[in-house]
Amino acid sequence: MTASQILFQQIINGISIGAMYSLLALGFTLVYGIIELINFSHFNVFMVGSFIGLGVLQAFGLSGQSVVLTGAALAFVLSVAFMVTMLASGALGVAIERLSLRPLRHVKGPAAMITTIGISYILQNVVMLAIGARSYNYANPLPSTSWQVDGATIQLREVLIWIVAPLLMAALNFFVNHTRMGKAMKATAQDQEAARMMGVEVDRVVMLSFFIGAALAGASGLIFGLYYNFTNFMIGYTAGLRAFTAAVLGGIGSVPGAMVGGLIIGLIESLGGQYLAVRWTDVIIFSILVLLLVFRPTGLMGRMAPNKS
Amino acid sequence: MTELTPTSAALRTTLMRPVAAIPAPWRKPAGLLLLALLVAAFPLVDSNQGDIDAAANACAYILLALGLNIVVGFAGLLDLGYAAFFAIGAYAYGVAASWQLAPAWSSFWQPFALLGLVTHFHAAGLNVVHFNVSFWLMLPLSGLLAAAFGVAFGAPTLRLRGDYLAIVTLGFGEIVPIVARNWPQVTNGAMGLNGVAAPSIGSYSFSVFSTPYYYLGVGLVALGIFVSLRLRDSRMGRAWLAIREDEIAAGASGINRTKLKLTAFATGACFAGIAGTFFVAKLQTATPDMFMFPVSVMVLVMVVFGGMGSVWGVVLGAAILQLLQSWLLQDLTHWIHVLGRAVGSGALQAVDLTQWIELIFGVILVLMMLYRRDGLIPAGTTPVPLSIQQQTIELENGGITLDLAEVARPPEHPKKPMLELRGLVKRFGGLTAVDGLDLTVPAHSVVGLIGPNGSGKTTTFNLISGLDRPDGGTILLDGAPITGLASHQVLERGLSRTFQTIRLFPNLTVLENVMVGAHTRTRAGLLGSILRPPRIAAEEEATREWALQIISIFGNRLLPRLDHRVSTLSYANRRRVEIARALVSRPKLLLLDEPMAGMNPAETRELASQIKSLKDFGLTILLIEHKMDVVEQLADKVVVLDHGEKVCEGSAEEVRANPDVISAYLGRTAAHA
Numbered sequence: 001m002t003a004s005q006i007l008f009q010q011i012i013n014g015i016s017i018g019a020m021y022s023l024l025a026l027g028f029t030l031v032y033g034i035i036e037l038i039n040f041s042h043f044n045v046f047m048v049g050s051f052i053g054l055g056v057l058q059a060f061g062l063s064g065q066s067v068v069l070t071g072a073a074l075a076f077v078l079s080v081a082f083m084v085t086m087l088a089s090g091a092l093g094v095a096i097e098r099l100s101l102r103p104l105r106h107v108k109g110p111a112a113m114i115t116t117i118g119i120s121y122i123l124q125n126v127v128m129l130a131i132g133a134r135s136y137n138y139a140n141p142l143p144s145t146s147w148q149v150d151g152a153t154i155q156l157r158e159v160l161i162w163i164v165a166p167l168l169m170a171a172l173n174f175f176v177n178h179t180r181m182g183k184a185m186k187a188t189a190q191d192q193e194a195a196r197m198m199g200v201e202v203d204r205v206v207m208l209s210f211f212i213g214a215a216l217a218g219a220s221g222l223i224f225g226l227y228y229n230f231t232n233f234m235i236g237y238t239a240g241l242r243a244f245t246a247a248v249l250g251g252i253g254s255v256p257g258a259m260v261g262g263l264i265i266g267l268i269e270s271l272g273g274q275y276l277a278v279r280w281t282d283v284i285i286f287s288i289l290v291l292l293l294v295f296r297p298t299g300l301m302g303r304m305a306p307n308k309s
Numbered sequence: 310m311t312e313l314t315p316t317s318a319a320l321r322t323t324l325m326r327p328v329a330a331i332p333a334p335w336r337k338p339a340g341l342l343l344l345a346l347l348v349a350a351f352p353l354v355d356s357n358q359g360d361i362d363a364a365a366n367a368c369a370y371i372l373l374a375l376g377l378n379i380v381v382g383f384a385g386l387l388d389l390g391y392a393a394f395f396a397i398g399a400y401a402y403g404v405a406a407s408w409q410l411a412p413a414w415s416s417f418w419q420p421f422a423l424l425g426l427v428t429h430f431h432a433a434g435l436n437v438v439h440f441n442v443s444f445w446l447m448l449p450l451s452g453l454l455a456a457a458f459g460v461a462f463g464a465p466t467l468r469l470r471g472d473y474l475a476i477v478t479l480g481f482g483e484i485v486p487i488v489a490r491n492w493p494q495v496t497n498g499a500m501g502l503n504g505v506a507a508p509s510i511g512s513y514s515f516s517v518f519s520t521p522y523y524y525l526g527v528g529l530v531a532l533g534i535f536v537s538l539r540l541r542d543s544r545m546g547r548a549w550l551a552i553r554e555d556e557i558a559a560g561a562s563g564i565n566r567t568k569l570k571l572t573a574f575a576t577g578a579c580f581a582g583i584a585g586t587f588f589v590a591k592l593q594t595a596t597p598d599m600f601m602f603p604v605s606v607m608v609l610v611m612v613v614f615g616g617m618g619s620v621w622g623v624v625l626g627a628a629i630l631q632l633l634q635s636w637l638l639q640d641l642t643h644w645i646h647v648l649g650r651a652v653g654s655g656a657l658q659a660v661d662l663t664q665w666i667e668l669i670f671g672v673i674l675v676l677m678m679l680y681r682r683d684g685l686i687p688a689g690t691t692p693v694p695l696s697i698q699q700q701t702i703e704l705e706n707g708g709i710t711l712d713l714a715e716v717a718r719p720p721e722h723p724k725k726p727m728l729e730l731r732g733l734v735k736r737f738g739g740l741t742a743v744d745g746l747d748l749t750v751p752a753h754s755v756v757g758l759i760g761p762n763g764s765g766k767t768t769t770f771n772l773i774s775g776l777d778r779p780d781g782g783t784i785l786l787d788g789a790p791i792t793g794l795a796s797h798q799v800l801e802r803g804l805s806r807t808f809q810t811i812r813l814f815p816n817l818t819v820l821e822n823v824m825v826g827a828h829t830r831t832r833a834g835l836l837g838s839i840l841r842p843p844r845i846a847a848e849e850e851a852t853r854e855w856a857l858q859i860i861s862i863f864g865n866r867l868l869p870r871l872d873h874r875v876s877t878l879s880y881a882n883r884r885r886v887e888i889a890r891a892l893v894s895r896p897k898l899l900l901l902d903e904p905m906a907g908m909n910p911a912e913t914r915e916l917a918s919q920i921k922s923l924k925d926f927g928l929t930i931l932l933i934e935h936k937m938d939v940v941e942q943l944a945d946k947v948v949v950l951d952h953g954e955k956v957c958e959g960s961a962e963e964v965r966a967n968p969d970v971i972s973a974y975l976g977r978t979a980a981h982a
Contacts, residue, residue, distance in 0.1 A: 104678060118673070286483050
């Protein structure tokens with residue numbers, strides 16, 4: 001491969017994993033936008049989501065990459081897998097909010113954030129104790145179809161991400177901007193008290209933001225499995241931190257920001273891995289996170305001042 | 310406090326009988342002595358090396374928890390990458406006392422060899438430098454090195470608000486172990502440092518025996534407890550707690566927040582650096598895995614479990630969790646296996662409870678946050694309840710009977726106005742909240758600032774006191790410009806204020822709240838607060854005395870409640886505490902933002918006469934107040950604001966008759982009626 005072909009290939013890879021990070025970043029941004037909470041449990045909702053997806057695919061009799069589906073069968077199995085995963089993950093998000101975070105809504109200080117760290121630990125270790133610490137081979141019905149474009153390879157799994165992620169983001173965008181509940185969400189993000197006085201049921205809005213965020217994390221977890229063909233109880237931490245960086249990069253609280261931030265982080269990961277060294281990828285990403293928070297805490301597209309108190 | 314049932318109260322009395330037999334002043338020293346004896350006797354009683362070893366390890370984690378407690382518990386800075394400083398301290402000693410670097414020998418190293426920091430190893434075909442810096446030298450040096458990293462990392466990041474700081478520290482905590490892994494020349498990468506020298510005293514090497522490490526660890530923990538307790542009750546500690554409770558009020562009380570946060574961060578890092586050196590010397594190896602995120606979380610769990618800000622609570626919390634990890638879970642696992650063999654159950658024999666530890670940590674975090682946020686031993690003491698007599702005491706209305714001429718610092722330029730605003734402007738987006746305001750407050754006078762809601766009174770106060778930066782204009786205090794200074798600098802120059810919505814430090818006591826106000830008038834630094842030499846002890850005592858005198862302005866309204874948390878006080882008493890906190894800094898000019906709001910007529914009269922007394926002591930006062938009778942009674946001059954501009958100024962009667970004032974308050978038709 002020539003240098004430009006390598007670059008093109010890495011851009012394709014970067015956009016694909018970037019789209020996955022975008023979906024995950026949206027959950028951070030939605031919850032932060034509404035109740036200004038950095039939700040560490042999101043890390044492992046993503047991980048649980050990838051296992052739920054695995055369970056659904058296995059329920060269709062798929063195991064590993066041995067069964068390959070095409071056409072309508074493939075579309076059907078994948079739609080069901082995404083739907084069930086998103087609903088179940090969303091329900092998990094709602095349960096977390098309802099049981100552990102709502103009682104702390106009006107407690108000042110870091111109590112709620114510390115709770116989400118605890119929840120994250122619980123999710124990760126329950127999964128580890130229940131099904132073990134080993135990596136699972138992901139059930140994947142995608143045929144290994146690929147196309148050669150200008151010397152680079154585009155695989156079906158990448159095309160799948162390019163279809164699913166924009167679809168979900170467009171749906172979210174439509175929901176936030178054009179539905180009654182979406183407008184209530186925007187109002188609550190601006191001023192919770194004022195929204196409450198206007199008759200917005202803030203509790204429902206918060207719950208909804210957790211549901212949507214967790215559902216997107218679930219979708220993202222399923223994509224992770226289909227893309228990398230494995231999952232284990234530890235995938236939430238690294239992916240979660242990178243997605244969080246993406247949310248901050250785009251400007252936490254900003255929905256389009258999370259989308260763009262995810263793509264940038266994906267590109268940094270693929271290009272950094274290619275041209276620098278994989279072992280320094282995390283240092284690059286976290287350095288960006290630290291420098292960004294210090295020098296431009298509003299991110300690329302965020303309008304929310306981080307010192308608002 | 311929860312109510313005790315009669316049975317449990319009786320049980321408690323019975324159990325406490327031996328304690329009650331000891332005279333009260335001896336109880337604390339006796340308790341400490343007993344604890345010290347138990348801790349000292351432990352290796353003699355329990356000769357199992359494994360147990361002693363576990364206890365020595367526990368000491369390292371207790372030390373870590375004590376350090377994180379200063380950062381999280383005292384200063385309220387959530388640090389999720391604390392293990393990074395542990396790593397820095399560990400690698401510092403690991404590299405300085407092992408064969409890892411071993412550069413080729415040259416005469417450059419000769420002076421170091423003479424100092425005993427390195428030796429010349431010339432054998433087996435090698436001619437290299439062997440680093441063997443003494444453990445006892447590296448112990449404080451690692452602490453300082455970690456503190457230096459803390460300063461370097463904290464300086465740009467500590468101005469971020471809480472949750473952002475948590476993320477930034479998390480990122481730092483990730484970067485340090487990755488660097489350790491990817492820098493094999495210095496750290497030997499993922500393999501880890503090997504053959505780190507054990508500490509020795511004279512010719513006695515600690516080697517791999519557990520007992521000397523145990524005593525060393527206990528000594529370090531005792532030092533950590535001592536330092537924490539000293540800091541908690543010092544000028545520094547109060548400032549940290551104030552920042553944790555309310556940053557804005559802390560700034561307005563004269564605390565340089567950035568500097569104090571940095572000090573807390575560095576102190577915490579120093580603890581971790583020392584713990585790291587101890588830990589590595591004990592294990593004689595260091596690998597990047599020992600300093601990952603789970604370690605930071607574990608130390609956080611210890612602090613949360615024990616009680617954020619509570620020194621003994623944190624020690625207990627850390628000790629219990631270490632006990633759980635290295636003894637209880639292992640023993641339980643063993644017994645379950647025995648049971649499994651007895652009943653022939655393979656499943657039981659396969660159980661490994663030690664793997665449950667992180668799950669338990671998670672559950673502890675969530676449960677503590679939901680049901681017991683103060684931890685096992687909450688910080689702060691339960692005050693003695695007031696007697697009925699104390700609660701119902703009536704104070705005769707009237708001014709201050711004490712002579713407190715010292716309360717007001719005399720102006721340096723008595724001829725000039727105490728405060729002068731020239732063309733002050735503040736815009737919020739499209740709204741001009743203060744629009745070219747000119748205002749003078751003569752020395753030794755009371756000026757009332759009135760105006761309808763939204764006329765820019767509080768914004769003016771915020772500009773004067775340094776909470777907001779003006780977009781234009783000049784502010785002169787006692788002839789000197791203070792425009793654009795930070796709130797703590799403004800206070801230092803002699804201007805203090807109260808807030809319309811009372812801003813106190815809710816979980817500090819009345820006395821502590823007031824003493825915080827003396828921050829800029831006292832000097833005790835970090836070392837002074839820890840060592841407490843006679844000069845600092847005297848300063849602390851003088852601060853306490855002075856705070857008590859200021860509090861006694863309000864007669865016995867506050868005096869019986871000195872050790873009560875201010876969050877338990879009535880509204881009027883909280884106002885009084887806030888005024889006392891502002892006065893304790895010996896201001897030249899006092900800004901009072903609606904001090905009478907929410908007070909009943911009797912309380913209003915009482916406070917008014919006290920304000921009058923303050924003026925008689927020589928204090929200059931600028932007052933925002935809506936109760937016109939109070940303004941008329943107190944103010945030498947009244948200034949009326951509307952839409953951020955001065956409508957008129959003059960005596961109360963002049964202002965009352967001014968048609969512009971009437972139209973500002975009641976509308977144009979009323980003015981022409």
